[in-house]
Amino acid sequence: MDAEVITTIFRISFVFIAFLFLVSLCGFYVSIRPPKIISSITPSAYNMQYENVSFKTADGITLRGWHVPSEKKTGKTLILLHGYPADKGDILPALAFLQKNFNLLLFDFRYLGQSDGSYSTAGAKEVEDLLAAIRFLKTRGIAEVGVWGFSMGGAVALMAIEKAPEIRAVVAESSYASLSDMALQFFRVRLINYPIAYLIGLWAKIFLGIDLRDASPAEKIRSSTIPILITHSSADAVIPFSQAKSLQQALVNNPRAEFWFSEEFVHGQLHGDYQSRLQTFFRKNL
Secondary structure (H helix, E strand, C coil): CCCHHHHHHHHHHHHHHHHHHHHHHHHHHHHHHCCCCCCCCCHHHCCCEEEEEEECCCCCCCCEEECCCCCCCCCCCEEEEEECCCHHHHHHHHHHHHCCCCEEEEEECCCCCCCCCCCCCCCCHHHHHHHHHHHHHCCCCCEEEEEEEHHHHHHHHHHHHHCCCCCCEEECCCCCHEEEEEEEECCCCCCCCHHHHHHHHHHHHHHHCCHHHCCCHHHCCCCCCCCCEEEEEEECCCCHHHHHHHHHCCCCCCCCCCEEECCCCCCCCCCHHHHHHHHHHHHHHH
16 A cells, blocks of 8 residues: 555545544534523413522522412422423413312423523433522422433433432423433434444543533333323434333333323424323322
8 A cells, every 4th residue: 555545545534533533523612502592481371370489500600490389288399300402481381280289389400591600411410400499499398209201301310319308209291311411312314323423522521521421311210119290202213213222121120100102293292191191190199
């Protein structure tokens, strides 16, 4: 092999590696600082009385949310967790019906919505946000809660179970099972997606001190025994259905785990008797 061929191969390899570094770094930056979405809707749109609240995480970030008392006088309380990169108002229309029987706490995860924070971690550090919400409720005499979470919010709810005995029941809708696996979804081209995912994980560790492999709901819930409802659709193009199957396998030893799978609804689309299913699950387990 002559020197000219070696030089050409070297140049092509250099350009390819530089491309991988640039794409992964840009993707990492966009993923931790997505455009903010701040919904204009509030609970007053549903004739609900509510209180604007705020509380701090263990790492000093101020989160903002709504505390909505139930139509009934009750201590039963649900924390409702939005997805990425949305905000609390995004999930309110679909879940307002829960206020009939439960007090509700909705808040914006770090960086997103109206909460403070310099970046999002797609669930890795957001577990601390949920723990802060639970501490806030405890100051109001609420010692047990149910948690509903969508997408990233579902993953956060599952990962928090081992750290928060106050959580008595969880519904995780369209949750991922592993954040490191989801990094492979960033660039869906075979051979390229693996180095891109590796580099995104590397940037997360270097810049944020996060190991994406630790953000694994499937691993965190293997020994859980509380009631957990996993709901997902095989038509979900955002969080692959394989992630739900991984969660199902992780819960094989939990006799109180339930699974509600569909074949036709897209990410975030409600299906079937959704309202009655959620009401029944939480009323039975709280």
